[in-house]
Amino acid sequence: GAVVSQHPSRVICKSGTSVKIECRSLDFQATTMFWYRQFPKQSLMLMATSNEGSKATYEQGVEKDKFLINHASLTLSTLTVTSAHPEDSSFYICSARTTGGNSPLHFGNGTRLTVT
């Protein structure tokens, strides 16, 4: 149980275009989802917290107009990288929590974004 599906796994786009990444909880309802960014051989950096039906909460230094997050249902959150540039190339990972205060986060398999 507690499977999180992230799509696409890899995407290559041209500079200036936008890319949408989907994160779905397949067998549970996720009231809260988190979006992380991971640089090579580095830890995960929390970008934003996404709550179903409300605006995402962004971490300091993360541009909300560049990284648009939508959490329209209890099983789907999307991250859109708008007007992507090569410096946005990274590994993006979503995670979701099930109900229950102490339940661990469950992670998607990540999306490798390459902006050319």
Add this chain to the structure above:
Amino acid sequence: AQSVAQPEDQVKVAEGNPLTVKCTYSVSGNPYLFWYVQYPNRGLQFLLKYITGDNLVKGSYGFEAEFNKSQTSFHLKKPSALVSDSALYFCAVRAPRLNDYKLSFGAGTTVTVRA
């Protein structure tokens, strides 16, 4: 603010030998502690957690971790490592605040188990 330190970038052991991956934490109050493992180009897989109770926590794939409050540590251990345990391991901490589920991750430790 909460934080986690993983003092070793890399740990190398021979197959069959014990494996230890170190983690220390800093948080206000009693911590919620987690270990995750990441394989190349994949997301993180949950291994185990400490919330309360016994200091020795048993998790997936034969891993265990010991919570030590006086040393603010939560080291991950496996008595007999396998080549398939080679991966990137993350320790994470969460503050015990209601409705605050954000995790802070350590920098990660790359484990290499040689045959």
